[in-house]
Amino acid sequence: MGVTVKDVARLAGVSTATVSRALRGFESVDPEIRRQVLDAANRLNYVASPAAAALSTGRAGSIGIITPYTDRLSFQRMFTGIERETRATGTDALIYCTGDPSDTHPVPPHKRLARRVDGFLVLSLSADSPDLQQILQLGMPVTMFGSMGPWTSSVSIDDRGGAAAATEHLIELGHRRIGVIYGREAHDPAVLEYQRHLGFRDAMARGGLAVDDALIAGGDFTLAGGARAMTRLLDGDPPTAVFAFSDEMAYGAIQTMRSRGLEPGRDVAVIGYDGHEISGVLDLSTIAVPYERIGAALAAKLLADIDHPGQERSATELPVELVVRGSTRPAPSV
Amino acid sequence: MGVTVKDVARLAGVSTATVSRALRGFESVDPEIRRQVLDAANRLNYVASPAAAALSTGRAGSIGIITPYTDRLSFQRMFTGIERETRATGTDALIYCTGDPSDTHPVPPHKRLARRVDGFLVLSLSADSPDLQQILQLGMPVTMFGSMGPWTSSVSIDDRGGAAAATEHLIELGHRRIGVIYGREAHDPAVLEYQRHLGFRDAMARGGLAVDDALIAGGDFTLAGGARAMTRLLDGDPPTAVFAFSDEMAYGAIQTMRSRGLEPGRDVAVIGYDGHEISGVLDLSTIAVPYERIGAALAAKLLADIDHPGQERSATELPVELVVRGSTRPAPSV
DNA sequence: CTGAAAGCGCTAACAA
């Protein structure tokens, strides 16, 4: 079931080795012969078996993406960037979602992907995650987003600076009681989220403001979680401004506000983080993160590392940008 | 570079054939021997090479997803459902985006994926697409979303009914001048979009209303496109209600309205189609489509077709549901 | 129930 090199070789009247060489564009093939081979391959509609090629060369021709979630807008945007790069090189991308640990078949990524890919893209995984450790031990090229360290190449953003910029923006507007909706507890300094906490504290300290733990709530990086967190904040002694560590959590916060007749910017200022397109519709201020570019940079770097092993590790930092919209307006003069 | 069956066989003191059988859970293996093999495999941290297995069995252990876009929320939600199914069976999913034809390497999907996957999931591809034809000719299992026909198994929704329900809802609210924001021109009856047009016309006819072509604008299924379409509608003799064929286009429409000081529901009624979570935040009425379930059903069906070839083709239809929110309120009594 | 041996389809040395 399938036409093989042999068939092409026979039709073209050459050996299988020549077919292989011609089809992969080796210089050392007589142009006339190459034409014949290409012709025969086309006529037979031949496509080389990737499995056989992989077995023979030891290269899988694909990369693995390890991510804790596939249903966030930031992942979607990064994937779009990744896909753009991989398609151009004919590489394919296998997505491995580490998701909730309550999985049906919790086969760890390094087991499932080890021999199936030539390298890994690791997105937003905590540096002390056992999965990560296992992957690093594989000794394959790895490029990471959202975690730094000398072990691997990485692409990152100035997350601490971005969080500080968001916070400073609120402070400059006159806010003193500033709430925070974070994602998950992050005790690992290598995780972006941790950097956001630091950036927030940086700015608060610079503004001479105390951080009130009662104004800090977790939103699990989801819309629903953001809504719950905002409920908690409003049920207490509410802040006049809220900084959500992701746009999606900010959407949830806005939903909660609206359900109580409160208007973002008028009653409570809200700023998000991510800069998704939809935030413009909600008139949400945010820190714009170039996820598509991040994805493309990650993929490009990994593919280069795969093609040129023993390369220097490199770290790229992409800029973020404060986008001011209607959801952050001056605090009502008390 | 890598431990192989041979290593395991040696350590366990059996043949490679037995290792293979034991590891794949064949009944015909002595329990004691199986234990030894598993033990040896674990100790060596053995993972079978998928390439070798694929070459040997002729099965790739993966499926291909053909989709014209990866950056729509509906795709993201379907993928989440697909991933859930494939992960449970250890299958992996290769995404092939047919994207814009202006691609760098427009290697057609059937060439790129043919021998790499055991079957295809085809999402929202027009039935007369040449890509589709080629894929069908491969003779592999295919399951489609958004297109019907006796050729393949499919999962679909009552799209005509859903569009009619949305339109009827607007009519019942008293609207007479109803605008439409569609995605792309769809001349193929097998495409969902076409069904939405039909559903819209069904309802208009039942309501005794004429369809005004000046009130129909294309929005390319994107937020920005929706915004442009709404601009066009408002610049003419504006409708009192707008039915956008996707939530994302509705978001764009809302953005245009807000930028002109118009409020959805108060000034112009707006209804979308998809039922994404964020629509709740925007208080957007919509037709809820169970994309996660669709994705899971698609994958489950394809995997079953792969495991049991010569199966009957089947067609599943999942329900959609009208969700009424603040963006659709009675028309201002004229 | 287990082992020996023959491939699966391709690529890579090595000769010619």
Add this chain to the structure above:
DNA sequence: TTGTTAGCGCTTTCAG
């Protein structure tokens, strides 16, 4: 420049 010949690591008859 091209052909011959071994494998790559696994599965799978076919004997035993």
